[in-house]
Ligand SMILES: Nc1ncnc2c1ncn2[C@@H]1O[C@H](COP(=O)(O)OP(=O)(O)OP(=O)(O)O)[C@@H](O)[C@H]1O
C-alpha cells in the first residue's frame with residue numbers, strides 16, 4: 001500500500017551543472033518546515049547534491065537530459081527525496097555503491113553513494129541499463145523539545 | 149568559486165570562497181594548478197574558511213592537489229574547514245591522510 005505524503009514538491013530540470021545549486025537549495029527550503037538543525041540541513045543538501053550530480057555527470061555523459069526531483073514529507077517528520085533520470089543506467093548497482101568505485105576518472109572520487117548512505121537514514125538505488133536510474137533517500141528529522 | 153593565492157617562502161596558501169561542487173570544480177582545479185605551477189611550493193595550505201558548501205567533487209579537487217604535492221615532494225594541509233565540509237571529508241576518510249588545523 002502506498003502511503004500518501006503530507007506535503008511534497010516536484011521539479012524537473014535540464015542536466016546542466018548550474019542546476020546543482022538550485023536543486024539542493026530547493027530541497028533545503030522545502031525541508032525547513034521540519035525545523036531541521038543546521039547539521040541536518042547540511043546533510044540533506046549534500047545528499048541531494050550527490051544524487052543530482054550523478055545524474056548530470058554519469059546518466060547523461062555527452063548529452064543533456066531530463067532530471068526530476070521530488071521531496072516529500074511523511075508522518076513522523078520523515079523527509080523523502082527522489083532523484084530520477086532517464087539516462088544510461090547502472091550495470092551493477094551493488095558494485096557502484098562500493099566506496100571508491102568510480103567510472104569517472106580523476107575528476108571523481110567514487111564517494112557519492114557512500115556519502116548519501118552515511119548522511120541519510122536509507123538509500124535505495126534502482127537502475128536499468130539504457131533506461132535510467134531512480135535514487136530514493138529518506139531522513140527522519142528529530143523533533144526537539146522546546147520547538148513547536 | 150573564488151580562488152585567491154598568496155605565496156611566502158616555499159609555502160603557498162590558497163583561499164577558497166563559495167560553493168565547491170561539480171559546477172565549480174573545473175575552474176577551481178584550473179586556478180589551483182596554475183598557482184602550483186607558478187609557485188612550485190614545498191607546502192600547500194588550502195584554506196576552506198570561506199567554503200559555504202562542499203560535496204564529493206571537492207574531495208576529488210583535494211586529492212588531486214594531494215597527489216600533485218606528493219609528486220613535488222611537498223605536503224598539503226587543510227585549514228579552517230567548516231562543519232559541513234568537515235562531515236564530507238570525514239565520510240571519505242580524508243583526515244586520516246591529510247592534516248588539518250582542526251583539533
Ligand atoms: N545516475 C546515474 N546514472 C548512471 N551511472 C551512475 C549514476 N549514478 C552513479 N552512477 C555510477 O556509479 C558510480 C559511483 O557513483 P558515486 O556517486 O558513488 O561515485 P562518483 O560519482 O563516481 O564519484 P563522486 O560522487 O565521489 O564524485 C559512478 O562512477 C557511475 O559509474
Ligand SMILES: [Mg+2]
Nearest residue numbers: 050054112113
Ligand atoms: Mg557521484
